[in-house]
Structure formats: structure tokens, C-alpha cells
Amino acid sequence: MECSLVSQYFLSPADRWMVSHKFLVSPDGGSCSESLSSVELWAETATLSYKMDYEPSFLRTLFSLILVSSLLDCVLSEVDAFPDTKTWFENLLPSTMCIQNASIESVYGIMFDAGSTGTRIHIYSFTQKYPDQLPELRKEIFESVKPGLSAYADIPEQGAETIRGLLEVAKDAVPSSHWKKTPVVLKATAGLRLLPEKKAQALLSEVKNVLEESPFLVPDNSVSIMNGTYEGILAWITVNFLTGQLYSQSKQTVGILDLGGASTQITFLPQSEETLEQSPLDFITSFKMFHTTYKLYTHSYLGLGLKAARLATLGAVETGAVDKQIFRSSCLPKNLEAVWEFGGVSYRYGGIENDYGKGGILEVRDFERKAIEVCDHMEGFTSSSPFLCMDLSYITALLKEGFGFKINTPLQLTKKVNNVETSWSLGATFLMLQSLRISN
Ligand SMILES: Nc1ccn([C@@H]2O[C@H](COP(=O)(O)OP(=O)(O)O)[C@@H](O)[C@H]2O)c(=O)n1
């Protein structure tokens, strides 16, 4: 016959602790070749586990007696009801067995978020309540620096120095006795995704060196560029964990919109099968967390983060920053001229002064292109400018067929010059003054 595991549980007198005995017993009363006898105490904040090898039947009686006595000892010393009373069981077991004295196992984790606009360090501390369960989050220490790593694309050593500085925060936050077993990881997002491969790898390699010089535990692949799918899923996990959704029975999870500097993510748990069926295959990801499998919709749009969108709007994505070039937009304050830094590049930018008056240069083909675009999408222009397609078609025909301009003929469109209307009116006024001999 096999030896079997017997567990016994009972609540402590204070009703706060649960005690469990575990024995391996053999049905014929003989001893088990692998004898297990353990006692566990659970409390709100700690787990104590004692394991010894004794004869099971003897242990059962002895442990019950000792445990109840020592629990009573803990209770008495905690409430301090009988300060002068000595009991036979006082200090029978080490004082650490009292929950209030027990050293709670702390676990730390260091995560670097190397974003496109800045690098952040998150130092989490957890309490390990039960050895086989996830640790409980106690606290986060957060610090950040700007700009992000991608700003150091040409000087990777200096980029890595920013990490060294943040590691000092971690050394203060984590007790030195825990340094060696505290893992440190850096995950870079869209800023590094957009860099040329070589420059990104140089940065990652310098950062890895700095981590390895630190007293913390550096796992394999500790420094990497995270893909957008993970970025979305991990943010979803964070928020749903913090809002308690991952533990709730209702499974009312929240969706996430993360607007980064260089990319943006959308992540949610689809409610209907239809969404799952109609989504592109690579937008659906399954993963298991806390014993539940989730099928999430997630997608990261590279280049559509807020700062990357600014560059696109200014027309600076392809050209990059050129000395003296000012990127202008009518979506910026009219009289503004300034410099904006992103990804280690300085962009001069400004508003458009009197855009309306200054006009611009268009070629004949620009009218044609716009006419085709507008006429192909008539539904979008119905109420505000009903004649747009017709007018643009006419103007194109007038320029091309009527006046016979080539498609690349540049035309200067000007409503005002030096803030004065370009109408015949000024010319007429000169002639008027001349004819009245008011002016020559
Ligand atoms: N822990 C964080 C991380 C980013 N952010 C903000 O998110 C925006 C850009 O995110 P990011 O630098 O991580 O850029 P991506 O690499 O995610 O595209 C900035 O406005 C940051 O300040 C934040 O507020 N808190």
C-alpha cells in the first residue's frame, strides 16, 4: 500500500491563523520510506513552515500540543494581558514562530521602461505570502529621466549612463541583502524600434554592460526591444490587475488606449465572437495569467504616437532635421518660432504668419490631383462645400485646356502682398488719383 498524505487544519484561538499539519501515513501503521511531517501556519502577512522527520503518530500528538501552546504564547505576548505570568510553554518554539515577529519574505523586481521620450525605473516590492502563490504587490518606487535612450543613438555610452544613474535609486530602494536576488530588466519601446538596427543594438549592448556592473541579478535577455503586441498586453495586465479585474469573478475587464511618443496601442478583451472572427489574425493574442486564459485584441501602431505624429504633420519624418529649415504648420501659433527636440534631433518649427494672405505655389497638376480626390469622395464634402468637385474640375480644365498650361507650370496663389489685397482695386485707385491730379 502507498503512503498517503494527511493534512489537518484548525483555526488558532485568535481566529487569525490557520494551522495545518501534514503527515505521510502508511495504512498498516508502518513507517513511510519518505516520511514527511510538516506544520504550517498562515496568517494575514506571513507563512511559516517547519518540516521535521519523525514518526507520524507521535508527531501528530506532540505537534498539536506544542503548536497550540506556542500560539497561546504568541497571543499572550501580543495582547500583553499577563506580563508577569510565566507559562511552561513560554519560548518553547523560536519567537519567530509568532506571526508578529516573523520576518516576512520580501521580493523585489526592477523594470526599466525605455520609452521614446524618457527612461523610467519602476522598483516594485512584493510580499511572498505563500511559497507557491504569486507575491503580493506592496509598493512601487518610480523615477524617470528625459530624454529617452534613442536621443543617444550616436553616443550610446552616454545613453547607458542615464541607466547607471537610475540604478542608484534602485540601490537605495532595495536592501543590500536582496540585491543579488533582485532581477533587473530593461524593455525598450517605439523609440528604439524606429532607430536603425545597428544604433539600437549599440545602445542595448552598452545598457547591458551597465546592468551587469550593477549588484542586481541580470537574467538572460535582460535588455531588449519589446514588440508592440507585448506592450499592449502588458499594459492591459497592469491596469486590470491594479483595478482588481483580474481577480474578480465578473471578468469585467477594462480596455487600454496607450498613447506613447512614437507608437500607440489599443488592447481589450473582445466581448463578442464576431470581433474575434473579424479581426486580423495577428491582432488576437492568447495568454494565460492567474490560471485564466485571455484572448485579447491588441495592436500597436508604430509612428502614430503623439510625438511621431507631430513630425509627420510638420513633414519632417522623411526629410529629418536640416540646418536652418523651419518646419511650419498652420496648426501652430502664428508668430511662434522655436526648437523642439525628439529622438536626439532638434527640429526648428513655427507657425504660419498670415498663411491666408501669403498663399503658396501650386502646379497645375495639384489642382488636377485635388479635383480627382474630391470628386472620388463626394460623400465627404456634401454640406460644407457642395461645389468643390465641380469648381476644381473647372479650374483644372481652364488651366490645362483653356489657357494651355503644362501640368508642371507653377502658379503663385496670392490673396495679399505685404498685407494688401491683390485685387484691381489698388491699381484703380492710382489711376483715379492721377486723373484727379491728386497724384502723378
Ligand atoms: N510611466 C509613464 C510612461 C510614459 N508616460 C508618458 O507617455 C508619453 C510617451 O510615452 P513614451 O515615451 O513611453 O513613448 P513610447 O516609446 O511608448 O512611444 C509621454 O508623455 C510620457 O510622459 C507616462 O506618463 N508615464
Ligand SMILES: [Ca+2]
Ligand atoms: Ca510608453
